[in-house]
Amino acid sequence: MKLFDALTKVDRRIIYIILLVVVTLPLIFPSAQSVRVMPPVEKFFNAVDSIPPDKALIVDFDYTPQDMPELEPMGIAILRHAFKKRIKVLAVSLYVQPLGLAVRALQQVTEEFNSVATSNADSIIYGRDYVFLGWQVGPVNAMLTMGESIARFYPVDYYGNRTDTLPLMREIKNYRNVGLVTSLSPSDIPKYWVAYAQNRFGVRVSSGITSVSASEFYPYLQTGQFSGMLVGMKGAAEYEEIVEQNLNVKGRRKASESLPSLTYAHLLIIAFIVIGNVGYFLSRRHK
Amino acid sequence: MQRTFPLVLVFVFGILGILPFIIPHPVVQNTNDFLLNVFLKILLAFALVLGLGSLLKVHMDKIKRKRENWQYSWVLIGTFIVTSIIGLFGGVDGSGILPTHIGSFSFDIWTIYNNVEVPLGATMFALLAFFMASAAYRAFRARSFEATLLLISAFIVMIGVLPLGNRISPYIPSFAQWIMDVPNVAGQRGIQFGVALGAMATALKIILGIERSWLGGGGS
Amino acid sequence: MNISLDPWVWIAALLTLAIFSFLYRDNPFYRFAEHMFVGVANGWAVTFYWHNVLMPTLFDPLFRQGQLLLILPFIAGMLYFTRFIPRVSWLVRIPIGISMGYYVGASIPATIQANIIKQAQGTILTTHNFQAWHAGSMGIVWSVILFVGVLCTLSYFYFSREHKGVLGLTSRVGIVFVMIGFGAAFGYTVIARISLLIGRLQFLLGPWLGIIE
Numbered sequence: 001m002k003l004f005d006a007l008t009k010v011d012r013r014i015i016y017i018i019l020l021v022v023v024t025l026p027l028i029f030p031s032a033q034s035v036r037v038m039p040p041v042e043k044f045f046n047a048v049d050s051i052p053p054d055k056a057l058i059v060d061f062d063y064t065p066q067d068m069p070e071l072e073p074m075g076i077a078i079l080r081h082a083f084k085k086r087i088k089v090l091a092v093s094l095y096v097q098p099l100g101l102a103v104r105a106l107q108q109v110t111e112e113f114n115s116v117a118t119s120n121a122d123s124i125i126y127g128r129d130y131v132f133l134g135w136q137v138g139p140v141n142a143m144l145t146m147g148e149s150i151a152r153f154y155p156v157d158y159y160g161n162r163t164d165t166l167p168l169m170r171e172i173k174n175y176r177n178v179g180l181v182t183s184l185s186p187s188d189i190p191k192y193w194v195a196y197a198q199n200r201f202g203v204r205v206s207s208g209i210t211s212v213s214a215s216e217f218y219p220y221l222q223t224g225q226f227s228g229m230l231v232g233m234k235g236a237a238e239y240e241e242i243v244e245q246n247l248n249v250k251g252r253r254k255a256s257e258s259l260p261s262l263t264y265a266h267l268l269i270i271a272f273i274v275i276g277n278v279g280y281f282l283s284r285r286h287k
Numbered sequence: 288m289q290r291t292f293p294l295v296l297v298f299v300f301g302i303l304g305i306l307p308f309i310i311p312h313p314v315v316q317n318t319n320d321f322l323l324n325v326f327l328k329i330l331l332a333f334a335l336v337l338g339l340g341s342l343l344k345v346h347m348d349k350i351k352r353k354r355e356n357w358q359y360s361w362v363l364i365g366t367f368i369v370t371s372i373i374g375l376f377g378g379v380d381g382s383g384i385l386p387t388h389i390g391s392f393s394f395d396i397w398t399i400y401n402n403v404e405v406p407l408g409a410t411m412f413a414l415l416a417f418f419m420a421s422a423a424y425r426a427f428r429a430r431s432f433e434a435t436l437l438l439i440s441a442f443i444v445m446i447g448v449l450p451l452g453n454r455i456s457p458y459i460p461s462f463a464q465w466i467m468d469v470p471n472v473a474g475q476r477g478i479q480f481g482v483a484l485g486a487m488a489t490a491l492k493i494i495l496g497i498e499r500s501w502l503g504g505g506g507s
Numbered sequence: 508m509n510i511s512l513d514p515w516v517w518i519a520a521l522l523t524l525a526i527f528s529f530l531y532r533d534n535p536f537y538r539f540a541e542h543m544f545v546g547v548a549n550g551w552a553v554t555f556y557w558h559n560v561l562m563p564t565l566f567d568p569l570f571r572q573g574q575l576l577l578i579l580p581f582i583a584g585m586l587y588f589t590r591f592i593p594r595v596s597w598l599v600r601i602p603i604g605i606s607m608g609y610y611v612g613a614s615i616p617a618t619i620q621a622n623i624i625k626q627a628q629g630t631i632l633t634t635h636n637f638q639a640w641h642a643g644s645m646g647i648v649w650s651v652i653l654f655v656g657v658l659c660t661l662s663y664f665y666f667s668r669e670h671k672g673v674l675g676l677t678s679r680v681g682i683v684f685v686m687i688g689f690g691a692a693f694g695y696t697v698i699a700r701i702s703l704l705i706g707r708l709q710f711l712l713g714p715w716l717g718i719i720e
Contacts (some may be wrong), residue, residue: 289597289600290597290600292600292601293600293601293603293604294604296601296604296605296608297604297605297607297608297611298608299608300604300605300606300608300609300612301608301609301611301612302612303608303609303612304608304609304610304611304612304613304614304615305612305613305615305616307613308613308616308617309616322609325564325577325580326579326580326583326605327605327606327609328560328564329560329561329564329565329577329580329581329583329584330580330583330584330602330605330606331560331606332556332560332561332564332565332584333583333584333585333587333602334587334602334606335552335553335556336556336587337587337588337590339549339552339553340588340591341590342545342549344591356538359538359539359541359542360542362539362542362543362546363542363543363545363546364546365546366542366543366546366547366550367545367546367547367549367550367553368550369550370546370547370549370550370551370553370554371549371550371553371554373550373554374550374551374553374554374555374557374558375553375554375557375558378558379554379555379558392514396551396554398515399547399550399551400547400551401515401519402515402516402518402519403518403519403522403543403544403547404544404547404548404551405519406519406520406522406523406707406710407522407523407526407540407541407543407544407547408544408548409523409703409706409707409710410522410523410526410527410707411526411541411544412700412703413526413527413703413704413706413707414526414527414529414530415700415703416700416701416703416704417530417704419696419697419700423697433682433683433686434686436683436686436687436690437686437687437689437690437693438690439690440686440687440688440689440690440691440694441690441691441693441694441697442694443694444690444691444694444695445694445697445698448694448695448698465649466687466691467691468640468649469649469652469653469656470652470656470683470684470687470688471687471688471691471692472653472656472688473652473653473655473656473657473659473660473684473688474656474660474681474684474685474686474687474688474689475688476626476629476630476653476657476660477656477657477658477659477660477661477663477664477681477684477685478660478664478685478688479622479626480622480623480626480627480657480661481661481664482622483618483622483623483626484623486614486618486622487615487618487619487623490611490612490614490615490618491615493607493608493611494608494611494612494615501603501607502600503600
């Protein structure tokens with residue numbers, strides 16, 4: 001009894017140190033863990049894979065530094081998928097903070113592909129294979145205006161080029177030329193895409209979300225309003241797995257590398273809860 | 288006048304927000320286009336400027352009145368001014384009138400974003416992992432039937448999501464997926480129906496001028 | 508170990524450690540870093556609001572190209588600043604009313620369609636919903652459980668009558684569904700928080716200390 005009483009009074013800084021050690025060691029001594037791909041991720045993959053050649057994929061980069069570990073690996077895996085299948089990509093950011101991270105992801109994947117390309121046709125060329133439209137103020141404004149004209153809301157792209165002069169944008173005018181919108185966001189933005197873009201203009205929407213939002217987004221997956229969903233770091237790892245398995249696209253799999261740390265940290269949290277509750281019940285019975 | 292005119296504006300622009308969804312006529316659509324791409328864009332940009340102005344005013348007041356930790360307000364104001372100058376005059380791509388590198392040492396807006404804002408923002412939220420671990424140890428108790436149900440559901444999902452769960456048994460991740468697909472959807476949908484109906488009711492009350500708390504105090 | 512020599516990586520690492528120092532206790536390094544974050548984030552926002560919005564959408568067309576219609580949004584935007592002048596602070600209600608009115612209006616049909624009608628369609632017992640599970644005949648069972656769960660959850664939040672009798676029973680069933688949902692949410696929240704910590708440790712151990720790739 002005294003033992004459990006003592007355990008419940010442990011300084012919180014000791015708990016922090018234990019957590020830090022448990023999370024750090026698997027990063028220093030990595031081990032491979034197999035990933036089972038679940039149905040929401042398969043649906044997401046199929047939704048991207050089935051985009052016709054004359055349509056584009058809109059990737060909405062809406063994650064901030066706070067959500068980067070969960071959502072950036074998703075963005076990178078999606079870009080690898082799209083570039084491998086030569087799906088045209090339009091990248092946007094609906095808020096100003098994610099802009100830098102969008103550029104990072106696009107640059108990283110473009111360099112990965114161009115470092116092994118042997119010809120112009122193999123390479124990923126800006127303006128031909130993808131366009132980064134950047135940011136303009138007003139997320140709802142963007143969603144509603146792009147249904148009529150993408151170039152109207154984004155007259156210049158992120159780099160200052162007139163949008164209507166870019167080769168890709170000559171074919172992609174509005175949602176009728178878009179096969180799927182995928183929103184990587186820690187907030188309710190994917191629901192806004194459904195409410196404003198899908199309801200009004202009929203475009204398909206899929207989402208990459210943080211684990212915190214998973215519970216409230218599943219109803220949209222069940223109704224088919226989302227054509228697939230990636231949830232958190234695990235969802236990112238599953239997508240990295242399915243892209244590598246199906247398309248033989250090799251690249252650093254940051255989410256998959258984090259799975260051992262995630263596993264041991266989870267077991268630690270479960271142990272904490274069990275120890276805390278055992279102590280609680282024993283001390284209650286003692287009283 | 289001070290309260291009536293804004294209420295009239297809310298009503299008029301509320302109707303202008305609804306109409307494009309139901310009337311495809313070019314007059315309605317063109318008006319909507321002007322609102323979305325010009326008028327409201329500019330208003331939203333000014334709203335940010337207002338927000339910034341309020342933030343700076345709060346911190347200047349703190350400095351003036353020497354409130355607790357007033358010295359850090361200088362840090363906020365100083366870094367804001369420096370970053371703004373670098374961004375506004377150095378340009379988004381570093382090609383503005385202000386030079387943003389000394390030799391090979393660059394201090395353009397991108398470098399500041401990647402090496403200051405990203406690590407600071409990311410680490411702020413990383414702290415939550417520690418707080419959650421501490422809370423799990425000290426506070427998460429199965430004090431009632433409902434709390435026990437919550438913890439059991441959490442354990443199943445936590446183990447089901449991990450590759451370890453699949454190694455123990457492939458039924459564990461399938462069961463966790465079922466929990467997310469069926470009972471979780473049922474509970475969340477019930478809650479979200481209520482939220483959606485409440486949001487709609489509030490939206491209608493705002494447009495019709497029944498809900499006036501946004502006007503604040505004062506005025507007639 | 509291959510410690511970085513890039514000064515910016517060191518700056519990023521020291522700022523990271525300054526934030527982590529809060530775990531020991533509140534201290535000047537943490538406060539410094541916290542205030543710096545707010546300052547830099549707002550400076551970043553100002554940059555893009557000016558270059559991407561205010562300059563190309565307002566000042567350039569209005570003052571250089573002479574599009575006088577833009578006087579209207581310009582004046583409406585300037586009214587935001589009357590908030591700081593007590594005598595005329597009521598004028599701030601005008602731009603607030605305009606933007607809030609439009610977005611609130613636009614949200615009504617969107618909310619009805621996405622959050623009410625479609626969600627109700629997903630709940631009712633139809634062949635389409637049975638087959639959507641891709642679970643054969645079990646699809647019917649899952650759909651019935653979902654249907655019952657949604658109704659029971661709604662009955663739990665019905666507070667106009669005392670929860671007795673049939674309503675008491677359905678609300679008890681409803682709370683079971685809600686608790687399972689919250690438990691699932693908590694489980695996923697644990698994943699989210701640990702992921703964020705892993706991300707920072709990967710930076711400290713990788714680009715800074717060079718211990719991992």
